[in-house]
Amino acid sequence: MAAMPQFDVVAEVIALQKRFVQAQEFGAARPLDIDRIMDFYAPDCVLWDVVTPLQFAGAQAIRGNVEELFGSLRSLSIKLRDLAVHGDRQLAIARCILELTAVGPRGRTARMTCRITDCWQKENGRWRIIHEHASMPGDLRSGLIEFNAC
């Protein structure tokens, strides 16, 4: 028989996931705060991002990627949708779709729809992300990323 669902964990991780996504937004009114973003990742987190390389292993590599991706942008706003969380005592899985609107250094706006799977683990009473998988699907024949798949 399955163990009882962990409703408290699910509610807690839903709130955490929303805060984590909000922490990534920035613009004229609120500057980019990389420390705040990094606070959600475990030190040994493995990130598989939309961009190469294949993986970013550990907080230092993840921070470098955040700096590289976000550092040159004027602003990033995010619409979170389809958030679903499964939780156990010390492990939880959150998946969501992010609709990103990024304004580049020369004022050009880019939109993309990303799929995010965040794996949260509770250690010493604190939930952090131990594995993140972010991607966009593509077309294997043309070899092109589909930036706005639906």
Add this chain to the structure above:
Amino acid sequence: MAAMPQFDVVAEVIALQKRFVQAQEFGAARPLDIDRIMDFYAPDCVLWDVVTPLQFAGAQAIRGNVEELFGSLRSLSIKLRDLAVHGDRQLAIARCILELTAVGPRGRTARMTCRITDCWQKENGRWRIIHEHASMPGDLRSGLIEFNAC
């Protein structure tokens, strides 16, 4: 304090993940067996695959995608590497890298390196995949998928 690690769950899911990957291999010596593959997915599993659309929700949609992707191939062989599993009582996360070698209908060989995150849930004593995220990273400037990222 964190709950005790679930060593038995981790060992069980490592074995399941390996069997699940093996079930996807086929060729002259062993025909494609879609029922065997589908047996690992929960009925309400949500798959985010390397190909569009954004998601495949439910076993029927996932089966359609497996038929579409694998049905025209002569063979598919898979090298699994970097398997890591985190487990709790009724929830486990498996991530691994798959090096796929596919031979197409006209005998052309294609190789790609995919990142797989499988979320397993135990229900009625049985582990099944409730969410799978498969992807390859890309280059946001060129818009191209990186089929063989490292």
